[in-house]
Amino acid sequence: MTATTNPRAERLRAMMGAEGLDAVVLSHPHDVRYAVGYHSILERWGQMEPMAAAIVYADPDLPLTLVIPEANLGLVAVLNKDGDECTFGEVRTFEMLNFCEVSRYLDPDRKTGKLGEDAMAMVGAIRGECQxxxxxxxxxxxxxxxxxxRRVGFDEHRLSARIRDAVPHEFVDVLDFMMRVRVVKTDGELARYRKVGKLADRIITFAGSVLHEGADWNDVQAKICDFMVRNDTIPVDEGGMLFGGSYEADEFIPDLFRTRGNRELRRGDIVILETQGIHDGFWVDINRTAIIGPPSAEYQRQHDILRDAFVKMVDTLRPGMSTADLPAIGYEHLKANGVATPEKLLVVAHGIGLMPLEIPLAYPAAGLAGVKQGFVLEEGMLLSLDSLYFGAKVGPCHMENVYAITSGAPEPMYDTPLELIVAPLAAKATAGETEPAE
Structure with a gap:
């Protein structure tokens, strides 16, 4: 149950040396999952107070520590049922409301099953009293x-302040540090994301298959959400896509951040398909453009120019280059090919993984610095390249792909072609709408 190796924790420990850290205490759900693999439904509640923690020591002889409610020992057994998803050297337990207290009472009418046996097998990993x-x-x-x-890093300053009297220490804020750690993926993480990429391709293909003239926008989103859930993907929220919706009774705006629609899709409507969700802890983030019925020659040309600009940017993705150089490449291509107002091209390059935006810059990284300053690519990064042209003359075009940065050409995580999706004019049933989950 307690694997002896954890490449993510080893990377973290190796980088702690340069920061002079003796230990890091991680209680943000993403950091806990990164360090030890632990996650639960409790983190999805969005509580302000952390429900678990992980402690990583610079000294490799000290154990990787998982801190969880005692009642959740069974959950660790569930996580590790088919492999060592949750890895640690010791467990420290605490009370959560009165869940743990109640769980200690044995039910004489209930026989102990395999889950109970596996949970009890972890008792030997518990150190100290339940706090x-x-x-x-x-x-x-x-x-x-x-x-x-000692010098101890925390990703939550309240936890440091709360224990300072009990354990005096030099506090270090490690939120930015943890982003730098997480943005370069281990071989195991890259293998996981390749599986995510295959699923993303299926989701975007399905999304295109349910578009047609007369389709209800709200129904389209509901179908995509259903498909995602049935394929072990958590949609970003009640909608499966980021863009599109209605404002006035007769208006459909392809770039309106997900808003409910109140009319059917019509010939010529442009639909931005950016399906977002979480599979195996990693974000699905794929973007393609669709149109209802055959596009005009002008719109098709504009889309193809944007596609070629995108490919030009991808061709530069190598270790050592800065993401700050990418927008100019796209802009110059659009300008050279006569696209109206090329300044309307928005190019965003960001890391992706446990979060949709992983930008290894000092807080606040989601401002202009994320694009204008950019960051230098390293081998092993997962980079999401997002190219959005908010053109007004014939309409917008968007596309987004994720790439693994290698020593040579970048490795695409998605295989869906960067082509305009043309939806049929007449409504029709598709195999995709009833496609069974895998």
């Missing part, structure tokens, strides 16, 4: 491992 809360559990672990008066 009244997560802060007390973290403090006990740090004290036991000699971290008093």
């Amino acid at each position: 009244p809360d997560i802060a007390s559990a973290v403090a006990a672990a740090l004290a036991d491992r000699g971290m008093a008066n």
Whole structure:
């Protein structure tokens, strides 16, 4: 149950040396999942207070520590049923409301099953007493491992403040540091994302298959959400796509960030298909443009110019180049080919993984710095290249792909062609609408 190797934790530990950190205490759900693989439904509640933590020590002889509610030991067994998804050297437990207290009472009428046996097998990994809360559990672990008066990084300053009296330490904010750690993927993470890419291709193909003249926009989104859920993908929310919707009774705006529609799709409508969701903890983020019925020659030409600009940008993706150089490449191509107002081209290059935007810059990275300053590519990064032309003359064109940065040409994670999707004018049933889940 407690794997001896964890490449993600090893990468984190290796980078801690340059920061002079003796330990890092991680309680943000993404950082906990990165370090030890642990995740639960509790993190989806969106609580302000963390429900789990992970402690990584610079000293490789000290154990990778998982801090969870005692009642969730069974969940770790579930995570590890088919392999070592959750890896740790020791477990520190704490109470969560009175769930743990109640779970200690044995039901004489219930026989112990395999899950109970596997959960009990982890008892040997538990160190110390069950503490009244997560802060007390973290403090006990740090004290036991000699971290008093040491340099300790936290991704949540409240946790540091809460335990300072019990375990005096030098506080270091490691939110930006953790982004730099996570943005370069391990071989195992890249293998996982290749599977995500195959699923993304299926989702975008399905999304295109349910478009047709007369289709209801809200129904289209509901069908995509259903398809995603049936294929083990959590939609970004109640809608399956980021763009499109209605504002006035007779108006469909392809670039309106997901708004409910109130009319059927018509011939000539442009639909932006950016399907977003989470599979195996990683974000699906693929973007293509569709049109209802045959496009005009002018619109098809514009789309193809944008596609060629996109390919030009992709061809430059190599270790050592800066993402800040990409927008100019796209702009110059559009300008040279006579596209109206090429300044309306928005190019965003960002890391992707446990979050849709992973930008290894100091906070706040989601401002202009994320594009104007950019960041230098490293081998092993997953880069999402998003190209959005908000053209007004014949309409917008968008496309987005994810690439693994290698020592040579970038490896595409999605195989769906960068071509305009042409939806039929007449409504028709498709195999995709009833395609069984895999």
